[in-house]
Amino acid sequence: xxxxxxxxxxxxxxxxxxxxxxxxxxxxxxxxxxxxxxxxxxxxxxxxxxxxxxxxxxxxxxxxxxxxxxxxxxxxxxxxxxxxxxxxxxxxxxxxxxxxxxxxxxxxxxxxxxxxxxxxxxxxxxxxxxxxxxxxxxxxxxxxxxxxxxxxxxxxxxxxxxxxxxxxxxxxxxxxxxxxxxxxxxxxxxxxxxxxxxxxxxxxxxxxxxxxxxxxxxxxxxx
Amino acid sequence: xxxxxxxxxxxxxxxxxxxxxxxxxxxxxxxxxxxxxxxxxxxxxxxxxxxxxxxxxxxxxxxxxxxxxxxxxxxxxxxxxxxxxxxxxxxxxxxxxxxxxxxxxxxxxxxxxxxxxxxxxxxxxxxxxxxxxxxxxxxxxxxxxxxxxxxxxxxxxxxxxxxxxxxxxxxxxxxxxxxxxxxxxxxxxxxxxxxxxxxxxxxxxxxxxxxxxxxxxxxxxxxxxxxxxxxxxxxxxxxxxxxxxxxxxxxxxxxxxxxxxxxxxxxxxxxxxxxxxxxxxxxxxxxxxxxxxxxxxxxxxxxxxxxxxxxxxxxxxxxx
Numbered sequence: 235x236x237x238x239x240x241x242x243x244x245x246x247x248x249x250x251x252x253x254x255x256x257x258x259x260x261x262x263x264x265x266x267x268x269x270x271x272x273x274x275x276x277x278x279x280x281x282x283x284x285x286x287x288x289x290x291x292x293x294x295x296x297x298x299x300x301x302x303x304x305x306x307x308x309x310x311x312x313x314x315x316x317x318x319x320x321x322x323x324x325x326x327x328x329x330x331x332x333x334x335x336x337x338x339x340x341x342x343x344x345x346x347x348x349x350x351x352x353x354x355x356x357x358x359x360x361x362x363x364x365x366x367x368x369x370x371x372x373x374x375x376x377x378x379x380x381x382x383x384x385x386x387x388x389x390x391x392x393x394x395x396x397x398x399x400x401x402x403x404x405x406x407x408x409x410x411x412x413x414x415x416x417x418x419x420x421x422x423x424x425x426x427x428x429x430x431x432x433x434x435x436x437x438x439x440x441x442x443x444x445x446x447x448x449x450x451x452x453x454x455x456x457x
Numbered sequence: 458x459x460x461x462x463x464x465x466x467x468x469x470x471x472x473x474x475x476x477x478x479x480x481x482x483x484x485x486x487x488x489x490x491x492x493x494x495x496x497x498x499x500x501x502x503x504x505x506x507x508x509x510x511x512x513x514x515x516x517x518x519x520x521x522x523x524x525x526x527x528x529x530x531x532x533x534x535x536x537x538x539x540x541x542x543x544x545x546x547x548x549x550x551x552x553x554x555x556x557x558x559x560x561x562x563x564x565x566x567x568x569x570x571x572x573x574x575x576x577x578x579x580x581x582x583x584x585x586x587x588x589x590x591x592x593x594x595x596x597x598x599x600x601x602x603x604x605x606x607x608x609x610x611x612x613x614x615x616x617x618x619x620x621x622x623x624x625x626x627x628x629x630x631x632x633x634x635x636x637x638x639x640x641x642x643x644x645x646x647x648x649x650x651x652x653x654x655x656x657x658x659x660x661x662x663x664x665x666x667x668x669x670x671x672x673x674x675x676x677x678x679x680x681x682x683x684x685x686x687x688x689x690x691x692x693x694x695x696x697x698x699x700x701x702x703x704x705x706x707x708x709x710x711x712x713x714x715x716x717x718x719x720x721x722x723x724x725x726x727x728x729x730x731x732x733x734x735x736x737x738x739x740x741x742x743x744x745x746x747x748x749x750x751x752x753x754x755x756x757x758x759x760x761x762x763x764x765x766x767x768x769x770x771x772x773x774x775x776x777x
Contacts, residue, residue, distance in 0.1 A: 283675045303678040310679040316672035320694040329690075330680040381681065 241289030267438035309378030588662025614716025665699025
């Protein structure tokens with residue numbers, strides 16, 4: 235589970251106060267909100283990349299508030315994907331495993347398995363430069379999931395993709411959930427995307443989070 | 458849509474598309490105005506003509522602009538070429554050959570190459586971490602540190618030499634001299650070169666790290682890296698072009714360094730003589746032809762080393 239308890243984050247003139255949010259273990263939570271409402275800031279606070287001024291972050295029952303990003307065991311896919319320009323796709327998938335000192339054979343097996351699952355086996359020796367949006371997104375997902383984190387954080391993973399690729403990614407995200415006990419928090423500004431994926435739907439508005447159940451989220455005219 | 462132009466309501470001022478005739482004439486795209494229907498349609502011939510002439514004006518202006526830019530660039534290139542030609546014309550192959558065979562010049566060449574290379578590694582060793590800290594960390598006094606880094610760049614070279622000379626006369630300096638002789642010896646050359654070259658290298662590395670998004674480093678940290686690991690595995694490889702630029706800049710600065718070396722290291726033949734010192738010594742004894750020959754040697758050496766560094770540094774980056 236992902237549990238934010240009354241956290242406050244300040245960054246320059248922007249601040250979020252008393253944010254509380256609970257995604258139960260194994261659920262797919264979607265956080266909706268306009269651009270600039272602080273969605274990314276919340277994800278960064280969960281990762282440990284943004285210091286929080288107050289409150290606590292619990293992941294899978296563990297208080298991680300004071301832990302470094304490396305110790306939190308989350309998979310993070312930022313909006314710009316931030317692929318490593320000097321590494322091959324293979325190195326991306328192996329990155330978190332090599333850092334965790336997995337054996338060479340284990341790394342290779344895992345990389346093959348991830349690449350096959352994500353459909354990027356043919357790209358393993360390429361560098362990120364020149365990959366399409368969908369391919370980059372798969373690499374970023376693979377890099378985040380390789381070490382089998384229990385929590386996956388996705389920042390607008392579908393916004394930069396064309397219609398067809400978006401459909402494929404939808405299917406892929408659903409397939410990933412079937413692979414194991416993964417708790418997801420997916421951030422988006424797109425209501426349709428949110429409703430089609432979410433078990434739990436949240437909306438951030440004016441600096442506070444409201445829990446919206448998927449059926450209530452639809453407006454009276456069905457939009 | 459009605460055929461009649463829609464008039465704005467009384468009392469309101471349409472600020473986006475004002476409808477006064479002068480504004481309508483000045484406006485460049487005719488289509489949106491016609492769509493909105495706020496402007497009476499001028500006859501077709503009238504709209505076509507100004508449009509075409511506007512395009513012509515724009516194109517000819519672009520041409521002039523580019524010619525202007527090229528002229529400025531060309532005149533600078535011409536100046537550089539003229540200097541090199543003059544140097545070449547002033548000397549002759551015989552002088553160059555004599556210079557190459559001279560024991561003094563060969564010593565100076567060797568000392569120049571060795572000291573510059575050593576200085577470059579020393580400068581990078583300081584500049585990479587310094588540039589990273591200045592770019593990524595916010596600490597009290599950062600602006601002061603930033604300003605101090607400009608001092609070696611803005612100080613007159615002679616003053617740097619004098620400062621170093623005086624520094625090694627203090628008790629601390631004397632203590633160092635007792636262990637390793639610096640003043641008027643080879644270490645003084647490296648220290649003088651390092652003082653200036655390092656400031657340039659730090660500036661370059663800082664800009665390099667500023668241009669590398671911290672996102673990749675942050676993602677690496679979520680993947681299990683410490684900050685140090687993220688730096689070595691991700692940020693430094695991404696900065697390699699900047700490292701190469703910093704290295705070539707530092708090397709070139711060090712090769713041309715003269716003022717501080719003259720004051721701090723002296724100009725003793727076969728001891729502390731680097732190539733700029735040779736040029737100075739030959740010039741001061743009236744051997745302008747030899748000075749020009751050695752200058753040409755420096756130009757060629759610098760070009761060869763910089764081209765090699767570029768070829769070597771860009772190998773495998775897809776830029777070559």
